[in-house]
Amino acid sequence: MTAGAAFSRGLEGVIAAESALTYIDGQKGILAYLGIPIEELAEHSSFEETAFLLFYQRLPKRAELEGFQSELIRHRALPEPILDLLKRLPRTAAPMALLRTAVSALGHFDPKPDDVSTTALQEKALRLTAQMATLTAAIGRLRKGLEPIAPTTDLSHAANFLYMLTGQKPTEEATRVFDVALILHADHEFPASTFASTVVASTLSDIYSSICAALGALKGPLHGGANEQVIRMIIEIGDPSRAESYIKEKLARKEIIMGFGHRQYKTYDPRARILKRYSERLAQQTHDTRLFQIEEIVEKTVIEALGGRGIFPNVDFYSGTVYHYLGIEPELYTPIFAVSRIVGWAAHIMEYLKENRIFRPTTRYVGPPLGHYIPIEQRT
Numbered sequence: 001m002t003a004g005a006a007f008s009r010g011l012e013g014v015i016a017a018e019s020a021l022t023y024i025d026g027q028k029g030i031l032a033y034l035g036i037p038i039e040e041l042a043e044h045s046s047f048e049e050t051a052f053l054l055f056y057q058r059l060p061k062r063a064e065l066e067g068f069q070s071e072l073i074r075h076r077a078l079p080e081p082i083l084d085l086l087k088r089l090p091r092t093a094a095p096m097a098l099l100r101t102a103v104s105a106l107g108h109f110d111p112k113p114d115d116v117s118t119t120a121l122q123e124k125a126l127r128l129t130a131q132m133a134t135l136t137a138a139i140g141r142l143r144k145g146l147e148p149i150a151p152t153t154d155l156s157h158a159a160n161f162l163y164m165l166t167g168q169k170p171t172e173e174a175t176r177v178f179d180v181a182l183i184l185h186a187d188h189e190f191p192a193s194t195f196a197s198t199v200v201a202s203t204l205s206d207i208y209s210s211i212c213a214a215l216g217a218l219k220g221p222l223h224g225g226a227n228e229q230v231i232r233m234i235i236e237i238g239d240p241s242r243a244e245s246y247i248k249e250k251l252a253r254k255e256i257i258m259g260f261g262h263r264q265y266k267t268y269d270p271r272a273r274i275l276k277r278y279s280e281r282l283a284q285q286t287h288d289t290r291l292f293q294i295e296e297i298v299e300k301t302v303i304e305a306l307g308g309r310g311i312f313p314n315v316d317f318y319s320g321t322v323y324h325y326l327g328i329e330p331e332l333y334t335p336i337f338a339v340s341r342i343v344g345w346a347a348h349i350m351e352y353l354k355e356n357r358i359f360r361p362t363t364r365y366v367g368p369p370l371g372h373y374i375p376i377e378q379r380t
């Protein structure tokens, strides 16, 4: 315990690091990577370019982007023993847990896993970004009893992921929507997962350990795990006519509605606004608007009840239906979050290590006063 130190439960309002990567104004609903508004990146950028932006803290020139894309493609394939390992693990295991195991195992195939020099970390970050997608697609297939599909060398990161998952080259529209979803999830300042990975990195441990910590934190339903819970709730509601009463009953029981609320945003999450547009468009294109209609009613009901307290849809609310309309099953929604957020985790680790100081906060002691050891026969 440090005398006079302030205590904030959940570290609310505590600035734990300096970062040039992501800017959030939670009152105005602004999100920007390196100063570029998320709306502009979603409109004009690609996942690969956004990853370069976050890793190197600037937009690439054309040749640099092409080189970066080629490197990502070169590292897509997984070491064969990793695929064997995944095949031997229980098919019923949670995909996020499988992903965590696989990332941990990937470290054993890196000849220098403990090298945390800038150059080594840049290479590892790129490789992990390429392989998180391959791992997630492989997990998605294996849990359905299907063989993993080897990555292509001629498709973008987004298109290649959808191909590895389904075995079919996706349409331009599906590729663009998925690419935008990846851009939107790439970084978000210092949420639990990024903080966890940076804490591990600050001990100068290896990046695989850091990313396993991040995956563990992302898995939780209060963080990235919320997106799977949202779609399950929407499917459970089943019909637009039931949506309002379902939510009102939940709120009356003081239950948390997944996909709403955020430590940073006290207004509409700008990522949710973009995803909502895509969700609506896909709903119309697939002539299956039922789930989107349910979501709109859920959103209206929650905002009517809790909007005054700053509770609005977050990124996890509309991402589920976007993935659903792309034909992806709910169990993969949180791993897909990791397919993108690996970029933010690695970028923050690289940034933090440039001026590293080990994270070591303190606790406010609330235990008994100093006393003495009591021999066992004298204990009452």
Ligand code: ACO
Pocket (backbone or CB within 6 Å): 010, 191, 221, 222, 223, 224, 226, 255, 256, 257, 258, 259, 260, 261, 262, 263, 264, 306, 309, 311, 314, 315, 316
């Ligand atoms: N539904 C109902 N009530 C809510 C919700 C919600 N989704 N979110 C917050 N509240 C209420 C809380 O019950 C609390 O009420 P109280 O003051 O009466 O106790 C108040 O709003 C403040 O909420 P906290 O939980 O203290 O806010 P915190 O910043 O600690 O938590 C969190 C943020 C975890 C995101 C929370 O809003 C939540 O549980 N949301 C649902 C889960 C979710 O969608 N998580 C994904 C977030 S985005 C991401 O991580 C990628």
